[in-house]
Amino acid sequence: MALVWLRQRGEDRYEVRRAGNSLRLYTNGVFHSQYNPAEPVTGSVWDLLLLPAFALRSGRPSRVLLLGVGGGAVVCQLNRFLSPDLIVGVELNPVHLQVAREVFGASAANVCLLEADAREWLAHYRGPGFDLVIDDLFGHVGGEAERAIAADANWCSALWSVVAPGGALVMNFESEAQLRASACCKDRVIRRHWAEAQRFSTPHYVNAIGAFFRQAPEWEAFDARLQAHPELDQRRAQCRLRYRRRTLR
DSSP states (O other), rough: EEEEEEEETEEEEEEEEEEEEEEEEEEETTTEEETTTOOOOOHHHHHHHHHGGGTTTTOOEEEEEEEOOTHHHHHHHHHTTTTOOOEEEEESSSHHHHHHHHSSSSOOTTEEEEEOOOOHHHHHSSOEEEEEEOOOOOEETTEEEEEEEOOOOOHHHHHHTTTTEEEEEEEEESEEEEEEHHHHHEEEEEEETTTTEEEEEEETTOEEEEEEEOOOOOOOHHHHHHHHSSOTTTTTTTOOOEEEEEEEE
């Protein structure tokens, strides 16, 4: 893979490498983001963060909150397929924000990228709710990606507090076991907030994506919305999207 961008800040090394036409962000050797403008669906875990948006009753999120921007792949995908009115991205790492804006192109007029700690930002936020809240907060330990904030009752409650009526919360977990151990699945009080929960996965990654909906989706409409985009229609041979969806009980 060709190195196209490099920054060294103290002991931290940030690289953007090109694999074919795809750009990949690595921080200290840990793979954080991937995006290809010509082929926005890569068959990766980031595709799964996008999918629950198509299941909203409204069919399109107007306001999106993304916690953990990385290189901005999800921002680019949201704008490519759904064009929300507003995407707010909160990211602690200023170099990741620089990559998102300057390299991945996550700098459209509807995008507001903020350098902040997600916990502190949520604690102080007093604005309207978001139709889609995505928690993709990952750091790295020992050369491996790891969730940055435990999905305990305090954190899951904070996330739910900014989900609008009819909206959804989407969370990236390292495994299905970690998803099922989260407060969104195990805490009875928090479970009352959602009408339906789904697990999205892909054969290529062990990650499990939890999608928690305030209103039960209409899955026939979800399928039809995906089929309207060749890149998301699994019936087409050229579609790289491969996912499984299962109800969480």
